[in-house]
Amino acid sequence: MNKMTVEDLKKIKDGRANGKKNWIRVGYSTCGIAAGADEVFATLTEEIKKQNLDVEIKKCGCIGMCYAEPLVEIQTEGLPRVFYGKVDKDTAAKIVEKHIGGKMLLNDRIYQVKLNS
């Protein structure tokens, strides 16, 4: 690849400006992985594929809430942005089915709510 220029930086940034409306971020640092983020990520990916949903999923670092790992942050159109904590395989499947598919927030698993702004 050619050397990057200052303009290239801007191009990359602008190209990302209109990202996907629906996405999932999984905490994937040592703390998350130790708590089982691998399995959670695999389940989420599998379920999204199975249900053919238009959701971007990516592995991120640690947001700092290590007590609630594995953490899954979800942005779904029409819902507030939330962090699900202490997610296991079953919860991961439910997140895809109910939260993303059914647009209903799950009980007892939310550790932080962010407003979309």
Next chain:
Amino acid sequence: MDKKVFIKDTSAGAKDQTRDFYTAFIDQLRQRKLENSVQLIRVADIGVYNQGIVVRITPDDFLYGHVEPKDIPRIIDESVVGGKRIDSLVCHHVSKQFRIVLRNCGVIDPENIDDYIAADGYQALAKVLTEMTPEQVLDEMKKSGLRGRGGAGYPTWMKWKMTRQAQADRKFMICNGDEGDPGAYMDRSVLEGDPHSVIEGMMIAGYVIGASLGYFYIRAEYPLAIDRIQKAIDQARERGLLGEKIFGTSFSFDLDIRLGAGAFVCGEETALIASIEGKRGYPRPRPPFPSVKGLWEKPTCINNVETLANISAILLRGGDWFSAIGTDTSKGTKVFAVTGKVKNSGLVEVPMGTTLSEIVMDISGGTASKKRVKAVQTGGPSGGMIPEDFLNTPVSYETLQKLGSIMGSGGMIVMDENDCMVDIAKFYLRFCVDESCGKCAPCRIGGTQMLNMLEKISDGTGVSDDIPRLKRVSAAMQNASLCGLGQTAPNPVLSSLLYFEDEYRAHIVDKKCPACRCGALFRYAIIQDKCVNCGLCFRNCPAGAILGDKQSGYTIDEDKCTKCGRCFEVCRLNAIFRG
């Protein structure tokens, strides 16, 4: 209508009322036939603590605290349906966290350079290389007031300036990622979560000091951090962000990784340099400082991971922006790893000047056991204990030092009533004795002697003279040790003596451990009047120290008892005596 109502019982009471409140609330919603248009959600954490039942309504973002079931109709009619705030119920809560260092952690994919670029990554580098001279960068850094986040708090711009002024054919930049304090893992998180921001900081520093090669020194215990930094370096190289003539300018820079093999002393800069050179990780006397004679005898600038993660944000948004955050002498934010007996252990980034109590009680939710906070340990083995009375101290380099502790790299260990100060001091001192490189006598011999005295005290064989003796050896170590490890190793002992001398005396004079941690100074026994012979302790004792059966009752064999406390925990009738 797309209303969501979040509820959580945040009171410190024994029973969580969230579910009962949920039922009551949903009944009221049903009566008004709102159950399909309003979603009620029980959450695991609502972000505030000790505010009774908390209700948060979105998208209006009303936050109500100490809500009673009788308030439900009003909340539904006025706030949920009416969209109006009920002032008398409002719970004032402003998030005290402010993220500069952790701005991208958990937000971007650390293994994807484009994600970092989309979050304004490498913009500061572009600005510095194409629009600023090294002097201008230094000016901006001076304005920002950024001080080293590794512990000592030396102004970063001064370190850069001294290395810049040193004359040599080659200079080096080093990132100190040898994070070794027990309980501290801020740097690991940054390296794992936002590796490019540290790389960008390294490059800007390299440009200012005139280095063309930088080393990451990361401890081998951080395999994922090493992996992610390596991937980030590879990606940056591929894009030409590392290498020759970056952004078409005359600046060339490259990076390499060196692994630390786990010696705590290698976080000390001269020992770290020796380690990179392939020598034994011994510190050497300063001066000459590394900024004059460092790696391979060349001028070298060493910055901590967190310091470097601040750089690009400062240069992008300006030194004035940064210096507006924090206190007079300590600018910007600090990341703390809050661990120990705390409800929410994790990373917290707050502006300097935030109080310890705000960090421990408001952000981290207080102790998990709901017991009183006895003390907070900051600064790792070089730091000290800060007792409950001083929790309202605003955090800065100077205030913590005045209390006999230090800022350190940012470990913060919360202790409750069940922690014994002698035991904690012993833990930290043992850590330093284990990690002492043995080069200088004050650290090697002094540390061991102090540890012996502490062992004696917690075994019940301490004498009153031990306290002045501990202080004397401490003073010798502080004054005569070669490097920071030995100079600061007595700090946990001294600060615990300063605030908790009573506890030492209880061990020495009364032969009692008030927190019941030092095994030789307390015992367990079964209170026969309360015991109903259920046998629970008998079944749970891992040492087989509980004798007897359901007919004849139980007793504890003190010779076999390991003081693990299992029986005390499992007994439902409080029939186990401890003391």
